[in-house]
Amino acid sequence: MQKYILALDQGTTSSRAILFDRAGLPVACSRHEYPQHFPQPGWVEHDALDIWHSQLACGREALRLAGVEASQVAAIGIANQRETTVLWDRATGEPVARAIVWQDRRTAAMCDRLREQGRAGDIQRRTGLELDAYFSATKLHWLLEQVPGARERAERGELAFGTVDSWLVYRLCGRHVTDAGNASRTMLFNINTLRWDEELLALFDIPSSVLPEVVASSEVVGLAAEECFGHAIPIAGIAGDQQAATFGQACHHKGLVKNTYGTGCFMLMHAGATPPVSQNRLLSTVGWTVNGATDYLLEGSVFMGGATVQWLRDGLGIIKESADVEALALSVPDSGGLMLVPAFTGLGAPHWDPYARGTIVGMTRGTTGAHIARAAVEAIAYQSAELLTAMQKDADCAVLEMRADGGAARNDLLMQFQADLLGIPVLRPRVTETTALGAAYLAGLAVGYWESIEDIARQWQVERRFEPAMDRGRRAELMARWGRAVEHAKGWAQA
Numbered sequence: 001m002q003k004y005i006l007a008l009d010q011g012t013t014s015s016r017a018i019l020f021d022r023a024g025l026p027v028a029c030s031r032h033e034y035p036q037h038f039p040q041p042g043w044v045e046h047d048a049l050d051i052w053h054s055q056l057a058c059g060r061e062a063l064r065l066a067g068v069e070a071s072q073v074a075a076i077g078i079a080n081q082r083e084t085t086v087l088w089d090r091a092t093g094e095p096v097a098r099a100i101v102w103q104d105r106r107t108a109a110m111c112d113r114l115r116e117q118g119r120a121g122d123i124q125r126r127t128g129l130e131l132d133a134y135f136s137a138t139k140l141h142w143l144l145e146q147v148p149g150a151r152e153r154a155e156r157g158e159l160a161f162g163t164v165d166s167w168l169v170y171r172l173c174g175r176h177v178t179d180a181g182n183a184s185r186t187m188l189f190n191i192n193t194l195r196w197d198e199e200l201l202a203l204f205d206i207p208s209s210v211l212p213e214v215v216a217s218s219e220v221v222g223l224a225a226e227e228c229f230g231h232a233i234p235i236a237g238i239a240g241d242q243q244a245a246t247f248g249q250a251c252h253h254k255g256l257v258k259n260t261y262g263t264g265c266f267m268l269m270h271a272g273a274t275p276p277v278s279q280n281r282l283l284s285t286v287g288w289t290v291n292g293a294t295d296y297l298l299e300g301s302v303f304m305g306g307a308t309v310q311w312l313r314d315g316l317g318i319i320k321e322s323a324d325v326e327a328l329a330l331s332v333p334d335s336g337g338l339m340l341v342p343a344f345t346g347l348g349a350p351h352w353d354p355y356a357r358g359t360i361v362g363m364t365r366g367t368t369g370a371h372i373a374r375a376a377v378e379a380i381a382y383q384s385a386e387l388l389t390a391m392q393k394d395a396d397c398a399v400l401e402m403r404a405d406g407g408a409a410r411n412d413l414l415m416q417f418q419a420d421l422l423g424i425p426v427l428r429p430r431v432t433e434t435t436a437l438g439a440a441y442l443a444g445l446a447v448g449y450w451e452s453i454e455d456i457a458r459q460w461q462v463e464r465r466f467e468p469a470m471d472r473g474r475r476a477e478l479m480a481r482w483g484r485a486v487e488h489a490k491g492w493a494q495a
Helices: 048-066 108-116 120-127 136-146 150-155 164-173 198-203 241-248 306-316 322-330 369-394 412-422 434-446 453-457 472-489
Strands: 004-010 014-020 026-033 073-080 086-089 159-162 177-179 213-215 218-224 233-240 257-261 265-272 283-290 293-302 339-341 359-361 402-405 426-429 462-466
Touching (some): 004 434, 026 048, 073 434, 086 136, 086 150, 086 164, 218 283, 218 434, 233 241, 233 434, 241 283, 241 293, 283 434, 293 369, 306 369, 322 369, 359 472, 412 462, 434 453
Antiparallel strands (some): 014 026, 218 233
């Protein structure tokens, strides 16, 4: 009997695999970090083969740790870091260059030129996205122009482009596909027609021959080859990590909001069955397509969330493990007036400034590593608070609570400070690995492992509820101070 769903959760700094049971509870988990490459300031790259090998190893290890045979797995669901751009040889399956990561800023100047040409509004109307180097279109254009022979080979149909979901599916079963949610993050996909947009392909000079087929988020797209896990397993769920987390958080109805505290922070609100139009520089995106119906989301993106804590660990060396940050931050009563703006790769929503850079203001002779750690934790909450403010302005319904997930959501100090800044309760679910869980749910629905969206929504449970304890005046004072600090960070790389 097939008892489990295997979720492959491919993230920016690590690959993970989690085996889930019918109750939506994790049975076994494996996680492997892989190298990050920073060849020039503002450039961020991954070796796509590192992604593949680490993800395959995680899947195998999760099965081994659980003592489960692959034949007991009903389906595989894939969640992936979005926008990261992979270009590979169709015949050999080998990448033609390193993948350009979503954090990469190398194409900011191209976006500036398009903005000067007045193309930003049209791009937003078609794609729901801001014209920014964050998305895949300009990254793919760069690869086609800069990798020797790539454009000619692409025109001949020899190369395939995809976000990381496409890359993994191709390696697992040989099909070249993506789901509408991931496609909507490329800046080449029209979220109104749910098709690749011919005018955008022409604008970015992208040959249609490189594009993947768009499939539903919940459907069997192929069988993982037997040599991958020892048994052919249906690949039945595909979603970008933030869409998957929203689905896993049971935000299946209009007005429900979740925030994922991962490498970045991503706040998404279910917006219903039609694409929302933001007046506050948020993104409209496809959530998922299930049983022929497409749900849309309103999204705010913060580029540096948990990655800020990684910088404390790897860059400054003031903590040994990321989990150590809470204890260090709690060793002081507050940040001592310090503000850290972690704009290491620019600022996302609602600022969209690719030239902003990391800034620390308010230091004194009494400033210690503990104050910097506290300011780093608080910076994650400040950035997320800006997103909710913008989201509440756009929404036609009140936001009454926020559901939190991701690795940093286990930090109680962060969750309480977040509730204080938002002025609404923050709910942490029993299962915080909701990205993987959402991918598992999408896959399970496709093969009948779970019967309906309503069935999986009933499995969602609160582990802890953080109530706001800060008065409105203090909240406004802190947010105003944060705004001043952000202004110091803006435009720095242009100076």
